[in-house]
Amino acid sequence: MIMSAKSIGIPNGTEVRIPLSKLKKSPKNARKTPHGEAAIEAYAASIAAKGILQNLVVEPEFDGEGGATGFYLVTIGEGRRLAQLLRVQRKEIKKSEPIRCIVDTANDPHEISLDENVTRENMHPADQFEAFRKQAEERGFGAEEIAARFGVTAHVVRQRLRLGAVSPKLMQLYRDGDLTLEQLMAFAITYDHARQEAVYERLPFDPDASTIRRLLTETHVAASDRRARFVGLEAYTEVGGTVLRDLFTEDRGGYLEDVALLDLLVTARLGREADALRAAEGWKWTEAHLDFPHAHGMRRVYPHPVELSAEDQAALQSVQSEFDRLTEQHQSAEELSDDVDARFGLLEAEIDRLEAKRQAYDPADVARGGAFVALNHDGTVRVERGFIRPQDEKPRADAGPEGDAEARDEKNREGAEAAPDREDDAGASDEEDENQPLSDALVRDLTAHRTLGLRLNLSEQPDVAIVAVTHALAAQVFYLGAAAHVVGIQPVKCDLAAHADGIEDTPAGKAWSDRHANWARQMPKDVARLWEFVTELDRDSHMALFAHCVALTVNAVKLPFDRRPRALAAARRLAEAVALDMTAYWRPTVRSYLGRITKAGILEAVREGVGEEAAERLSDMKKADMAQAAEQLLAATDWLPPLLRTAVPQEQTDVQSEAQGSDPRAEAAE
Secondary structure, eight states: OBOOTTOOOOOTTOEEEEEGGGEEEOTTOSOOSOOOHHHHHHHHHHHHHHOOOSOEEEEEEEOTTSOEEEEEEEEEOHHHHHHHHHHHHTTSSOTTOEEEEEEOOSSOHHHHHHHHHHSOOOOOHHHHHHHHHHHHHHHOOOHHHHHHHHTSOHHHHHHHHHHHTSOHHHHHHHHTTSSOHHHHHHHTTOOOHHHHHHHHHHOOSSOOHHHHHHHHTTTSEETTSHHHHHHOHHHHHHTTOOEEOOSSSOOTTOEESOHHHHHHHHHHHHHHHHHHHHHHHOOSEEEEOSSOOTTOOOEEOOOEEOOOOHHHHHHHHHHHHHHHHHHHHTTTOSSOOHHHHHHHHHHHHHHHHHHHTTEEOOHHHHHHOEEEEEEOTTSOEEEEEEEEOGGGOOOGGGOOBOSOGGGOOGGGSTTSOOOOOOTTSTTGGGSSOTTSOOOHHHHHHHHHHHHHHHHHHHHTOHHHHHHHHHHHHHHHHSBSSOOOOSSOOOOOOOOGGGTSTTGGGSHHHHHHHHHHHHHHHHSOSSGGGHHHHHHHSOHHHHHHHHHHHHHHTOOOOOOTTOOOHHHHHHHHHHHHHTTOOGGGTOOOOTTTTGGGSOHHHHHHHHHHHTOHHHHHHHTTSOHHHHHHHHHHHHTTSOOOOGGGOOOOOHHHHHHHHHHHHTOHHHHHHO
């Protein structure tokens, strides 16, 4: 029966249907903390799908004079009442919706409310996981439908379904307390029960979840890997590739299971990029490599400045004029419209395209040279042009600017017989009189005296000595086997890419590569003109070229069992002299440092860079999580490992001390 608002005298334990509008929250309810929104949503979804499964327990409300008010106070079931009110707001039911209730006037309302919330045991999570799986397998419900029926998100349902699919053997270990929920979630990354159990047998005592995930995915490729980013997940899955997803952590796209297929796709796409480059630019050859082949053993040529064609020059002037006009029209605008902003982008791209034509490779070099197409560490294509294979080289005297000084002709070393110069070489007639040939012995005698004179004069003219050294270094740095240097200084270069993986892709590596290419483009094609080129430079440019050539020979790499303690000490003094601040070139990240040291090392870095309190907060983390957290904390600091720190020169320390000593505030502080 449905009770009216004035019904009174209902026997204890009677089941009645009371309009929702006549139910109130009991002030005697033991639960004082309000129900969360998620809990009310879950109640509402469950009631909408299955109705109220458990009656509310109520007592009549009386006024101050002991008269029944017609309302009922909800002692047990306040969450269900709130869920029904939420359904009223959504127009799913009316306020007059009858609610099944039990009237309890015998028990203390506060006590039974407390009893309801305390004397119950939640089902074991394993039972919940398997029950959700049963809903999907036996009743055919999808994640969205299950979520709607239980008031949770579809993602939560997928997580529970994934956990319910873990190997029964591991699920029993979880029930018995031999596995934690975090460990079980790590095993759920794969559906393969045999693999799950095999990894469990390999585990050390009490492994962390990250170790389990690593072992389960050690034969896979992370979606953040450069190969996966280059190919793209869509292209990979379109040809049958499968992706393993981790529903319990930020997996950044998951793990690609078919590594052979991925490598095949990478190789094929890099090959297409190389073919397209050869067809578009006319190189004799192009090669595709996953990593740039630093041991290629070839010399390299660079583009040189060229004049724009009349057509390109006119086009550049037209585009630049429109760009300037738009800039003037909108210079006071706080925000550009989408159309104007898009037009600016097109104009800038066209200006860059035309300006790039001011640099061009010699057609002869393109016809006999080639380019490498490789993969950067961020998954983008890397193109390196201008390499000449040894078999494609012109005769040595015709060799042009080049960066591989180690390919010098052995015959031109000191004490060896020099090869004859070309007839058209500048200064070829300086060494002998064509009409009066001299014997070899006399030539050696005379030129030895001339060399002594050069030494004496050069020792008194340091400015010319700098020119000679710069010429000698540049002739060997930028030209292949030219043997054009008169000063016996030979640059020895160290390939840093052989010691630090990915160093060429860092901002500092790219800056160095751009600087070297800029100088290479300026070198005269004929090494015979190099002396004039160096002497005609203004002093700043001359010293910049000298510094660049010298810098190319710096080697401060410390190798295992290194026997160069004095050289490394000199490297420290050099760092002080140039005021080296490695924070401009290097940051402590998981990849560069934090993931490659011990937990104690990570905590020490955070302790030094941030503080003791921050290190303490990280101390209980697993190593992978600790390294990630440390990277974020240290990003805002200038912390460096001791090996990268530069000591402050003693002279500077003394100056700072004197400045502090003369500061009245410092004196006051003392």
